[in-house]
Amino acid sequence: MATNSLTLESVRHSLIRQEDSIIFSLIERAHFPINSPTYSQSYVSNSIHTFSGPLLRFVVKETEALLAKAGRYANPEEHPFFPEDLPPSVVPPHNFAKFLHPPAASININKDIWDTYINKLLQLFVAPGDDGNYASTAASDLVCLQALSRRIHYGKLVAEVKFRESPQEYEPAIRAKDRDTLMKLLTFEKVEEAVMKRVAKKAMMFGQEVTLNKDGNHGKYKVDPSVVSRLYGDWIMPLTKHVEVEYLLRRLD
Numbered sequence: 001m002a003t004n005s006l007t008l009e010s011v012r013h014s015l016i017r018q019e020d021s022i023i024f025s026l027i028e029r030a031h032f033p034i035n036s037p038t039y040s041q042s043y044v045s046n047s048i049h050t051f052s053g054p055l056l057r058f059v060v061k062e063t064e065a066l067l068a069k070a071g072r073y074a075n076p077e078e079h080p081f082f083p084e085d086l087p088p089s090v091v092p093p094h095n096f097a098k099f100l101h102p103p104a105a106s107i108n109i110n111k112d113i114w115d116t117y118i119n120k121l122l123q124l125f126v127a128p129g130d131d132g133n134y135a136s137t138a139a140s141d142l143v144c145l146q147a148l149s150r151r152i153h154y155g156k157l158v159a160e161v162k163f164r165e166s167p168q169e170y171e172p173a174i175r176a177k178d179r180d181t182l183m184k185l186l187t188f189e190k191v192e193e194a195v196m197k198r199v200a201k202k203a204m205m206f207g208q209e210v211t212l213n214k215d216g217n218h219g220k221y222k223v224d225p226s227v228v229s230r231l232y233g234d235w236i237m238p239l240t241k242h243v244e245v246e247y248l249l250r251r252l253d
């Protein structure tokens with residue numbers, strides 16, 4: 001859909017579709033055990049002389065450099081994890097619809113998303129252990145991180161739509177820099193309850209073992225549906241709302 005015709009219904013529809021990408025990415029990552037050397041400072045620093053830091057950082061940084069050349073970050077819906085020193089795009093520029101208020105470009109909470117993913121989320125849906133597949137693990141993490149980042153920063157579009165629907169409600173709180181009131185105005189508890197129920201249901205459907213015998217493997221899922229619900233309730237939705245508040249605070253600049 002063209003960004004200039006966005007409505008609350010259409011942005012919510014996009015968030016619903018993005019649930020599929022997030023849940024599939026979690027299922028793919030859960031296929032590997034935690035593989036902690038992927039995140040350790042020391043694992044690669046002795047072998048990759050031009051790079052210090054964890055393997056995941058290496059994989060994400062190098063991939064982002066390639067994708068930046070291919071034009072990925074010219075799209076206002078994409079946010080790099082390592083925006084410093086990205087190479088310029090080598091492809092012809094695309095004229096993306098200018099739906100967002102320009103200060104939106106200064107909002108990038110990927111550092112928080114990275115820390116939350118590594119330190120809180122991973123251990124909730126990934127089994128302990130080490131099978132040595134660190135590069136594939138990092139590649140799966142990259143897909144999870146990109147899907148989460150896209151969804152969470154989509155809060156900018158959600159906030160813009162909400163602001164356009166009732167600017168008179170939001171303006172006093174924006175001028176007063178009143179985060180609590182903004183948070184109350186943009187929160188829809190019924191929608192959040194529905195998101196938590198739907199993602200659990202999707203995790204059941206997408207993550208079931210498919211067998212050809214009648215009894216199948218009922219009740220066994222690749223990622224625990226209640227954990228997916230918790231990831232949304234405790235982190236993904238709060239971070240999205242954080243982006244919404246940050247965006248609204250700059251909406252009158």
Ligand SMILES: C=C(O[C@@H]1C=C(C(=O)O)C=C[C@H]1O)C(=O)O
Nearest residue numbers: 158186187188191192195237240
């Ligand atoms: C995204 C929205 O804003 C808030 C955040 C939600 C989310 O992250 O899914 C859901 C409802 C709202 O409390 C929305 O209203 O759809």
